[in-house]
Amino acid sequence: MTIAEKLYPPSVAPNPKKPSGRRRVRSRKRIGLAAWQLGTALLIAAVWTLVYESGLLSRELVPPLWDVAREFVTLAGTAAFWAALATTVSNALTGLAAGIVVGVPFGLLLGISQAAYRSAQFLIELGRSFPVIALLPVMVLVLGATSQMEIVVVFSGVLWPILVQTIYGARRIDPVIADTVRGYRIPPLLRFVKVVLPNAAPFAATGVRIAASASILIAIGVEVLSLTPGMGGNLARAQTDGAPALALAYVVYAGLVGLAMNKILWTVEGRALAWNRRATRSEP
Amino acid sequence: MTTAEHLDLLDERRARHPLAVKGLSKSYGEGSTAVRVLEDLDVRVEPNEIVCIVGPSGVGKTTLLRCLAGLLAPTTGAVMFGPTTMTGPILEVGVVFQDYSRSLLPWMRTRENVSFPLQGKGMRKAARRALADQCLNAVGLPDAGRKYPWQLSGGMQQRAAIARALAYQSEVLLMDEPFASVDAQTRFDLEDLVLHLRKRLGISVVVVTHDIDEAVYLADRVVVLSGHPAHVVDVVEVPFGQDRDQIQTKAEPAFTEARARILGRIRR
């Protein structure tokens, strides 16, 4: 998993039509919208049930919706589930933290030295296009189906977006600012602290956000494949044990974890770097 | 600017109908929070006439122009083209937008940009191309057809946008602050281009501008909008005929007089 996700939270997406101060009309509209959304949800449920009843798709793929809902609720009451959730999230976050600790300093270093950057460029391109999950069979042999192994794989996946974004941020300095810095003969250390760092920060933050959703994706992928303990392991086991409803309930939880992760990171990133959000863009 | 030759495809062009708004009011929003922007306007553009619309920022000039173009429906009143009431954009009315860098499509060559609306009308490729080339000729861009818009200067891009409006059968050109983002010299050239096209093709032109000199230099009549909601506070006739000159015309006492009068109306 390299550049994992772009993606906006719904609230930040650009909205071309901004109605001006029509509160009552708007709230009525919002109720209408909610009704439509509810309708859509019901429609999906109806289609799902229809597919189940007709047996059009394998019943392993489409268990009754009611069963999924029941498993979903039951799961929330079991300690084992919360333990699995905690394991997955903590493994993902540990890998992510390692990625930050390594990726940001290296990114800054490569960002300020042209020669280092050019030398490492090819290596980085190789690294970021390498699907880390392919390391899994080898890693399972070396480290076993353990949390350490999972963390190592997550780390090798999330390192790249952080590294690449940080390099990009440190290198991308407005030409006018660069000229100003040169014109006033700002010494290197001061330049690094006052110009390079603030410039790179929002990009590094974006890299971390991308890496964070990748970390969950990789962690669950690792667990699913190697049956390492955690949500992914439980999910895969539920599936092979012939409990598709339970497996789907896990999928829903996995989705919720992903959603929560995105939301939190957007909020944190937005708070920390609000001053900069308007002015910068990140590398596509 | 190069004088355009061989414009036979454009020779049929001639404004035949007046474009007019009658008792036009326009509100944004609905219900109790509606904001009235334009109140009971009557503006008439005779065939082959140039009308400039001036007024303070935010008064509703763009709103009026978008109503004239059929892009906005009036709240009350009507927009008439000749004897018919306009309910949407029509072939005879072409629009030149202020932000040419956005309204020209960067993935098409200039010629394709000019002929794009013609493609929409179902015209054949060869005919499209011939007409587009003539229109580019008419605006003094004989060699730009093969280039992309972003390879042209700002002034050239705005010329291309004018060519696109010409290619589209238009008898009436509507322009919203067309020369606001080009340099002074280019601006004078483009003003002369508009005067030249009016004379050469017999079209009518409506120009929204915030530059009073430009309004007086171009217009046969200047419509001054003011107030909230906006209404017509003055209509100034400008008596210079069809041939004007950047230096001589602007030195005439009548020019200064019209200018002072408009300025006075806007200030108040």
Place this chain on the structure above:
Amino acid sequence: MTTLLLPPARLLLRLLERLWLVAVLAAGWWFVSADSTSVYFPALSAIWDALVSGITSGTIRTDVTYSLTNIVLGLVLATIVGTALGILIGELERLRQVLDPFLQFVRSVPQSALIPIVIGALGIGQAPKIYMIAFACVWPVLLNTIDGVRAIAPEVRDMAKAYQIPHSLRLRRMVLPAAMPQIMAGVRVSLAVGVVVMVVSEIFSATVGIGHFINTAGSVFDISAAWAGTLVVGALGYLLSLAFIVVEKAMLGWYFKSAGASSGGATTRTRGKATK
């Protein structure tokens, strides 16, 4: 591209500068591991031998062909479906509002969680893998397309209205190209996701494919072959991203050139939003 215009000496220097580190690392690995006795970290020369024999007499060629077919078909399918749906949803603001929470949720589900379910239910054939790849890849394309369509400048929409551009022409010549930079940004994300899903689906259960190759090698403790397969996947990922860049250049020539030519030409509001 400018590299091609350089005199040969400079060109050589550039190449050296770009390659030396990878070369040194590879050489380092080669010599350090030369007399490795570890089962898990065999000598690079042994991995190389396993790679060569895997290609010449083994299954690597069929495996790579199989995997490449899957990823390409899956990605193409996802791109077509994602772009078409994205344009539809992006053009119909109301529809987008209604679907928004659903899209947000589905997008947040880690695709890797779905693999056991889909493979378990649909079987281990090639078609389920292609669908799985397409399913995982469709979301980035879809969401990016929606954003790209919505970001089309109001001036452009006004222009289309004023000149009464008919629907089909407008979608084909205006909306699609305007959204193309963002669509391609989505496809790039999808490519990364797709390669992962491809490998995972083959590791999970398959009888052929490069993921399967690595997995079987690992399970019979042929570590050199497993490492060799892993390197092949790396090369595959790299080559696919190179191929993507070629395609992107071809599709977006105007975009890169116009961005270089002027700050204008921005017919959508900043493509940079793709990742921001």
